[in-house]
Amino acid sequence: MTDPKSNRALMIQGTGSNVGKSMLVAGLCRAAVRRGLRVAPFKPQNMSNNAAVTEDGGEIGRAQALQARACGVAPHTDMNPVLLKPETDMGSQVVVQGQRLTTVRARDYKALKPRLMTHVLESFHRLKASHDLVIVEGAGSPAEVNLRAGDIANMGFARAADVPVILTGDIDRGGVIAQIVGTQAVIDPEDAAMVAGFMVNKFRGDPSLFDDGYALIERHTGWRGFGVLPWFDGAHRLPAEDAQDLGAARGTGGFHIAVLTLSRIANFDDLDPLSAEAGCRVTMVRAGQAVPGDADLVIIPGSKSTRGDLAFLRDQGWDVDLAAHMRRGGRVLGICGGYQMLGTAVHDPDGIEGPAGSTPGLGLLEVETVMTPAKALRQVRAVHVPTGQPMRGYEIHIGRTDGPDCARPFARVDGRDEGAMRADGRVAGSYLHGMFSDDSFRSAYLSGMGAPKSDLQFEAGVDAVLDDLATHVATHLDVPGLLSVAR
Structure with a gap:
């Protein structure tokens, strides 16, 4: 029955x-x-x-x-x-x-x-x-x-x-x-x-x-x-789904992270754990704004249109700002589409993301990307090469990236090299999303750049918010009534 x-x-x-x-x-x-x-x-x-x-x-x-x-x-x-x-x-x-x-x-x-x-x-x-x-x-x-x-x-x-x-x-x-x-x-x-x-x-x-x-x-x-x-x-404190919900600045800590708000920004919840760090201040750099001169780290996040967002990035003058940031001794991390932008060129011969063609990259990494029809979709366990810290993440991208700087991988995934780093270590790129949700990796990565050490447990915090939300809902809404009309 x-x-x-x-x-x-x-x-x-x-x-x-x-x-x-x-x-x-x-x-x-x-x-x-x-x-x-x-x-x-x-x-x-x-x-x-x-x-x-x-x-x-x-x-x-x-x-x-x-x-x-x-x-x-x-x-x-x-x-x-x-x-x-x-x-x-x-x-x-x-x-x-x-x-x-x-x-x-x-x-x-x-x-x-x-x-x-x-x-x-x-x-x-x-x-x-x-x-x-x-x-x-x-x-x-x-x-x-x-x-x-x-x-x-x-x-x-x-x-x-x-x-x-x-x-x-x-x-x-x-x-x-x-x-x-x-x-x-x-x-x-x-x-x-x-x-x-x-x-x-x-x-x-x-x-x-x-x-x-x-x-x-x-x-x-x-x-x-x-x-x-x-x-x-x-x-x-819960992941936002709409890029319009991203705040201009989050946190008040001394370690300053600037994030380029691309026109087709993707998987931007990568940033949530960084915003939750007490020792960090995250600034979402909007169209028409300059990259802050006091930024310690600039992140170029994922994009649904790498070549389109490269043009958008240049239209804002952010390529010039990144060059100045590098002259000041700053660091840059590109994630997924941002990683592709850091190279010398992005090629899309089959027009997978738009009109077929090639676009010069930012030239901060000696790598090139070719867009391919097959999409990488997998959850991964990895090891961050510079710190030796294990981490979890996921890949969700098209394109294959190769070049001399891939000889210095950002991570090791299932025995293979992943990502790339410049010889001085100040510029890195990776296809791994979700890496900053891993507490041990995030702490080691940030403290290695001078941010204060942290004991933040990000994932546990998300679960606590979901519990609070459920209590809030049950307190103010007629949950038994709602369940009774389900069929």
């Missing part, structure tokens, strides 16, 4: 982008796990250049990896079957069930959707069959009715999979009554029938001050309210 609490699902949709859906799902996942349920997160379609490598050898959005962590399970490609990774203003790479399918222009993506819905439903039903509860995150807003035809991310999925929806509004941006009531007004009545209720997120101050507004939403929509969630102060 089937357990009545098993094989259910609930979907959290938002009245707009960045209303806090990802955080809410993570908190609900951890809260449901505390109630003894086997829980999995799911997002039919995500758009993000912040990706995680899964144990089954694919990639998903970092938000779903964090939600999996909240569930106490390993990330799996079924948790985010369609991932769109913007490469230009007009087109994105399409990743399906963890593997790159194609690159399409925005106007051509609609024709792919019927094919993609098949994969979305396959992944969802596999997760649902093996878990008590699947908590689904929508994308953007169902109020974008101009995108409703062929939708796989919001109401199109909810109706195809018969998953009840909870609509979430963001009171911090203002107009939350209109957000929720207006969504009901513009969506199709059959879509509106999928909505089991609403929540209000990001309230600052005394929530009781919104009692009248809350009641007004209930009267106008006929939907059940599941609570008002106050602002969660720990949100900044």
